[in-house]
Amino acid sequence: MKDSEGLTATTSGFVLATAVTVLVNTALACVKDAYAPLKVAMRSVTGHDWTTQGLLDLALFVGLGLIFTKTRIAEQMSPSRLTSALIGAVVVAGLGLALWFAFT
Amino acid sequence: MRITGGDLLLLSHAAFGITGCLAALWVFVEALGARPANLHRIRTASLVAAIAIGAAWICGGYWYLHFYPAEKALILGGPWPLAHNLFMETKEHLFLATAMLAFLLPIVARERLDSNSPARKLVLSVAALVVVTGLAIEGAGAVIDHGVKVALLRSAAKESR
Numbered sequence: 662m663k664d665s666e667g668l669t670a671t672t673s674g675f676v677l678a679t680a681v682t683v684l685v686n687t688a689l690a691c692v693k694d695a696y697a698p699l700k701v702a703m704r705s706v707t708g709h710d711w712t713t714q715g716l717l718d719l720a721l722f723v724g725l726g727l728i729f730t731k732t733r734i735a736e737q738m739s740p741s742r743l744t745s746a747l748i749g750a751v752v753v754a755g756l757g758l759a760l761w762f763a764f765t
Numbered sequence: 766m767r768i769t770g771g772d773l774l775l776l777s778h779a780a781f782g783i784t785g786c787l788a789a790l791w792v793f794v795e796a797l798g799a800r801p802a803n804l805h806r807i808r809t810a811s812l813v814a815a816i817a818i819g820a821a822w823i824c825g826g827y828w829y830l831h832f833y834p835a836e837k838a839l840i841l842g843g844p845w846p847l848a849h850n851l852f853m854e855t856k857e858h859l860f861l862a863t864a865m866l867a868f869l870l871p872i873v874a875r876e877r878l879d880s881n882s883p884a885r886k887l888v889l890s891v892a893a894l895v896v897v898t899g900l901a902i903e904g905a906g907a908v909i910d911h912g913v914k915v916a917l918l919r920s921a922a923k924e925s926r
Contacts, residue, residue, distance in 0.1 A: 666883055672873050676887065690858040709830055711857055715822070718861045722868065737891045740883030744890050746855045750783040751894050754862045755901070 663720045668743070674729030675722075676743045679749040682721045687754040689714055691761045771924035778825035782903055785817035787865055789895035796888045799878035807888070811874035811890040814895060822860070829857065847913020851879055853894060856905035863898040866891055918920040 669674075684711045695701040703710035731754055735743065791810040795803050833853075840849045871893050876884035 666874060666881065667882075668873075668884055668887070672884070673836055673885070675869055675872045679865050682865050683796065684823055686858065686861050690854075694854075712826065712830065714858075715864075716784060718865060722865050726872075737857075740887060744883070744887045747887075748890055751866070751898065755859060755898065758855045758858050758920065760852070762851045 664739070668736070668740050670733050670736055671726075671730045673738065673740075674731075674734075675733035676727040676747055677729050677738070678722055678725035680743075681725055682702065682718050682749045683747075683754045685721060685748040686718050687757050689717070690758060695759070702759060708752060771828060774824050774828040774832070775861070778822050779903065779906060781824060782899060782906075783822035785814045785821060785901070786896050788814035788817055789867070789892045789899065792874065792887055793892040793896065796878055796885055796892065797876075799885050799888075800918045801879050804877075804879060807878060808871065808874045810893035811870040811888075811892075814892075815867045815871050817826070818864050822864050825860070836909075836913050839916040839920075840909070842914060843912060843916025845908075845912040845915050849911045852905040852908045852912070853880065856902050856909070860902055863895060863902060866895045868897065870895060887894060 691712075692702060700710045703713040706713045707716065738746070788810050791816060792807055795807045795810065799807065837849050837853070838854075840846060870888075873884065873888050873891055877887055877889070878885045
């Protein structure tokens with residue numbers, strides 16, 4: 662069987678969408694914690710800011726995944742770069758959230 | 766012994782979370798030796814991971830919204846307020862990242878992992894991230910539980926004096 666070295670448009674698109682969603686989720690968690698009116702606004706949408714954030718993450722993941730798949734924008738990145746971007750985004754999210762809530 | 770709906774939800778949340786982590790670990794181990802014969806198992810395990818983490822989200826989310834406020838008040842009034850201020854705050858937001866990674870897993874597992882090295886590395890990375898963040902979240906859950914316990918113990922000690 663011939664070896665292939667690329668990823669499909671769907672895989673590339675959803676990997677990039679996940680990295681972006683994870684970073685947006687982290688930024689939103691910190692901003693709503695620092696800026697109460699945003700938390701209130703998010704609460705008014707579903708009854709709880711965390712529920713709104715979860716639904717927003719899901720919409721971003723699916724929406725960006727479909728957009729990146731259709732436009733083939735993520736395919737321009739090499740698989741190793743996409744993998745590194747995803748790992749980097751999750752490391753930033755984990756450390757960022759822990760440090761933010763430890764020092765605020 | 767009386768088991769309430771809240772107890773069931775909380776235990777289901779933790780059980781589904783661990784199931785999701787184990788399924789992701791299964792994906793990781795199978796992907797290390799990906800070959801045509803085990804591609805179906807990898808895809809099945811990745812789907813199990815996504816469904817289990819989704820179920821953990823629903824159970825934990827409902828419990829968090831309806832049952833956690835009383836525990837939060839106990840924790841904040843007890844000797845371990847960081848169980849909420851640091852551990853729950855980090856857990857509830859990091860969980861959303863873990864959920865997205867778990868939903869990504871069945872998508873990346875559709876690649877031909879037996880003949881595509883970059884795709885295999887990607888699946889290994891996503892599965893490892895689900896396991897590591899999932900276990901960190903499980904650990905945070907234990908700290909939150911301990912925050913409630915020490916608050917109740919202190920309250921009971923005060924009453925017995």
